[in-house]
Amino acid sequence: MPHRFDISRIIALLKKNPLTSKVEILTLDEIERRGFYKLRCTLISSKYKLDIKYIKTENDFLYSYQLYANRDVARWDNEPHYPNLRNYPHHYHYKENVSASEFSGEPIEDIKKVFSLVSEIIDSI
Incomplete structure (x- = not known):
């Protein structure tokens, strides 16, 4: 769970x-110490969008970009489904x-890391 979460x-x-x-x-749903958040960013090259999801419970914090x-x-x-990866459960799907x-x-x-990587990906496509 992140130390600080401020939507x-x-x-x-x-x-x-x-x-x-x-x-x-x-x-943007919050009840007590739980929350479900979904945001959508349209990028400058409007061809691309970035969906951001956070699920926060008392014990867990899941994210998806x-x-x-x-x-x-x-x-x-x-999502905890690749236990053999270094830095489990954090992982990246590409192609x-x-x-x-x-x-x-x-x-x-x-x-900050997402936008740096998104910039690299868009430049390489």
Whole structure:
């Protein structure tokens, strides 16, 4: 579970990012210490979108960052289904491959990494 989770700070960071042209709040459900959040960023090259999902419970924090255009391009998440990867459960889906990611589950730090990687991916396509 992340030490600090502040959805308003996350949204502000997304809006300030130079790759982002629009941020939509699709779902923002909070009950006591639990929450489900889904955000969508339309990127400057409006062909691409980045969906961000967070599920926060008392004991767990799951995230997913998914880059897509007409199809999925890349996804980073911490769903615990690849236990043999270094840095389990944090991993990265790209094309047909799954590999360990350098994410930590700290949303502010991870978003910075996401946008750096998204920029590299878009430049390489």
